[in-house]
Structure formats: C-alpha cells, structure tokens
Amino acid sequence: xxxxxxxxxxxxxxxxxxxxxxxxxxxxxxxxxxxxxxxxxxxxxxxxxxxxxxxxxxxxxxxxxxxxxxxxxxxxxxxxxxxxxxxxxxxxxxxxxxxxx
Amino acid sequence: xxxxxxxxxxxxxxxxxxxxxxxxxxxxxxxxxxxxxxxxxxxxxxxxxxxxxxxxxxxxxxxxxxxxxxxxxxxxxxxxxxxxxxxxxxxxxxxxxxxxxxxxxxxxxxxxxxxxxxxxxxxxxxxxxxxxxxxxxxxxxxxxxxxxxxxxxxxxxxxxxxxxxxxxxxxxxxxxxxxxxxxx
Numbered sequence: 643x644x645x646x647x648x649x650x651x652x653x654x655x656x657x658x659x660x661x662x663x664x665x666x667x668x669x670x671x672x673x674x675x676x677x678x679x680x681x682x683x684x685x686x687x688x689x690x691x692x693x694x695x696x697x698x699x700x701x702x703x704x705x706x707x708x709x710x711x712x713x714x715x716x717x718x719x720x721x722x723x724x725x726x727x728x729x730x731x732x733x734x735x736x737x738x739x740x741x742x743x
Numbered sequence: 744x745x746x747x748x749x750x751x752x753x754x755x756x757x758x759x760x761x762x763x764x765x766x767x768x769x770x771x772x773x774x775x776x777x778x779x780x781x782x783x784x785x786x787x788x789x790x791x792x793x794x795x796x797x798x799x800x801x802x803x804x805x806x807x808x809x810x811x812x813x814x815x816x817x818x819x820x821x822x823x824x825x826x827x828x829x830x831x832x833x834x835x836x837x838x839x840x841x842x843x844x845x846x847x848x849x850x851x852x853x854x855x856x857x858x859x860x861x862x863x864x865x866x867x868x869x870x871x872x873x874x875x876x877x878x879x880x881x882x883x884x885x886x887x888x889x890x891x892x893x894x895x896x897x898x899x900x901x902x903x904x905x906x907x908x909x910x911x912x913x914x915x916x917x918x919x920x921x922x923x924x925x926x927x
Contacts, residue, residue, distance in 0.1 A: 643755035644748045648860055653762040655856055657769055659849055664773035667842045672778045672824060676785045679816065680769050683792050686808070690801050694749055695865070697874035699892045702804050706893070709804075709811050710904045714911030716816045720823045721918035727827045728921075733778075736839075 650691035657684035671726060671733040675719045682712045749870060754798055761798070765791035776837045782820045789813045800875045803886045 657680060664677025686705040693701025723733065730737050750758050768791065771784040789812040796805035875885050893901060 643750075643752070643759060645750040645755045645758050646748055647865065649758070649762075650749070651860060653766065655853075656766055659852065660766070660769040660773055663845050663849065666845045667839045668773065669836060669839055670778060672820065672827075673773070673775075673781050676772055676781055676820065679785065679812070680772060680788065683789065683812075686804075687792060687795065690796055690799055690804060691749065693801070694799050694875070695870060696868060697871040699875065699888055700896075702801055702875070702889050703893050703897050705804050706807060706889070707900060707904060709807055710908065713811055713816060714908055716819055717911050717915040718918070720819055721915040723823055724826060725918050733827060734836075 647691055647695045650687065654684045654687045654691070657681075657687065669734050669736055671723050671735055674735065675716065675723070678719075679712060679716065682708055682715075750798065758795060758798055761791045761794045765795070778824045779821070782817060782824060785820070786813055786817045789817070800885065802884075803889045 661677040661680030661684060664680065665674050668674050668677065686708055689701040689705040689708070693699060693705075726738070727733060765788050768784045768787040772781045772788065775781045775784060789808065793805045793808040793813070796802075796808060873882055876882055876888050878888050878891050
C-alpha cells in the first residue's frame with residue numbers, strides 16, 4: 643500500500659475532528675483536557691508528514707515545541723481542574739456559570 | 744521510492760493499522776464515561792501516533808512523544824483522576840445537549856476539506872529518503888540532525904520554551920495551592 647501526504651491529512655483531520663467533538667460535547671473537565679491533547683497530537687502528525695514530504699527538518703523541531711506547549715498546558719489545565727473541583731465538588735463544566743449575564 | 748509516496752509496501756499497511764487503531768482509541772477517549780478509561784485510551788492513542796512517527800523515520804520525535812506524553816502527561820492525568828473522587832468525577836450526564844448538532848457539523852467541515860484535498864496540488868518535490876538523517880553533507884542519526892536544526896537555527900525559541908515551562912510550573916503551583924479557596 644502506497645501512502646501519500648493525502649492519507650496523512652485525512653488521518654490528521656479525523657483525529658483533530660474527534661478531539662474537537664470531545665471539547666464541544668463532553669461535560670467533564672478532564673475529558674475536555676484530554677480532547678485538547680488529541681487535537682495537538684493531530685497537528686503534530688501533520689507537521690511530521692509535511693516535514694517528510696518536503697525533506698525539511700523544521701517540521702520536526704516545531705513538533706517538539708508543540709509537545710513542550712502541550713506539557714505546559716496540561717500542567718496548568720490540571721491545576722485548574724483541582725482548583726475547580728475544590729470549589730464546586732464536581733467536574734461538570736455546566737456548573738461554571740457564575741459570570742453568566 | 745517514487746516521488747510523492749511517503750511509505751510503500753509493508754510500511755504502508757502498518758501505517759493503515761496504526762492510524763485506524765489510533766482513530767478508534769481517540770473515539771473511545773471521547774465516548775468513555777469513566778475518566779480513567781478515557782485516560783487509558785488516550786495513552787493508547789499517543790503510543791500509536793508515536794509508532795506512526797517512528798514509521799516515518801522521525802525517531803527522535805517518536806521517542807519524545809513516548810517520554811513526554813505517554814510518560815509525563817498521562818501520569819499527571821491519572822494522578823488528577825485519582826485526586827478528584829472518581830465516583831463524583833463521572834456522575835451525572837456525560838454529554839452536552841448539542842451532541843447531535845456536533846455530529847451534523849462534522850460532515851459540514853469534512854466536505855470543504857475533501858474538496859481542497861482533491862483540487863490542490865502540492866509542489867512536486869521528490870521525497871529524499873535520508874533527509875531526516877543528514878547533517879550538512881554526511882549521513883548521521885535523526886537525533887543529531889534534529890539537534891543541529893534546533894540548536895543552530897531555533898536557539899532563541901528553545902530558550903523561550905524553557906522560560907515558558909518555568910512560568911507554567913509556577914502557575915501550576917500557585918493554582919494548586921489550598922489557600923486559593925479563601926479568596927472566594
């Protein structure tokens with residue numbers, strides 16, 4: 643089976659869409675964070691595929707930076723999760739409506 | 744390798760297997776009700792994506808993905824799932840009301856994507872098989888090649904990333920402190 647850049651784009655699109663769907667439809671704070679990680683992973687897949695297609699290593703360096711950002715985002719997001727859970731005793735994001743007009 | 748083809752033969756079929764399993768486990772992340780199950784499916788998806796990286800001869804990024812995602816971030820996630828009461832964590836409704844709307848929106852986004860995929864043509868440069876392991880003119884390893892690009896061309900972003908990680912660490916410590924409750 644011959645794999646071209648289009649196959650990579652399709653897989654990456656589907657992975658990103660699944661992550662996006664998770665952010666939209668889940669009510670659990672933790673699952674939303676996990677879906678964001680899925681979307682970042684899809685972007686990494688694209689970066690690596692294009693890096694290979696264009697024979698340029700810059701894409702790989704960028705994906706290392708994306709992984710760095712993902713690590714920082716996970717740390718902050720999980721700290722927010724714990725703080726949120728302490729105040730509300732739940733992880734349901736629908737409960738966060740203090741600023742609703 | 745013919746130009747444009749990234750993987751051929753057995754490697755191509757391996758890509759299909761890894762990508763299919765990664766998509767299935769990604770769907771499982773989104774639909775699983777228990778956050779522990781979600782986290783474990785996410786771990787599987789990360790490992791499979793790392794396998795795709797290694798298939799693509801990007802061994803360094805594959806190893807970083809395994810270490811940082813599968814090793815670090817997943818442990819962090821599981822830790823937090825255990826810290827918040829698991830019984831409370833997945834009580835109540837799991838999905839928002841607009842689940843059906845979101846499912847309809849997916850094909851709406853898919854169609855323009857497929858249109859662009861079908862009509863746009865990429866610049867027809869041939870794929871160089873050893874591009875990921877070249878340092879200047881001699882053949883080295885993938886890690887050496889990546890580190891040359893990282894420390895020669897992207898040194899300033901690299902240092903900025905280290906400052907970013909420090910800020911994230913301080914932010915996480917401040918947010919996680921118990922005294923934040925009294926500010927309410």
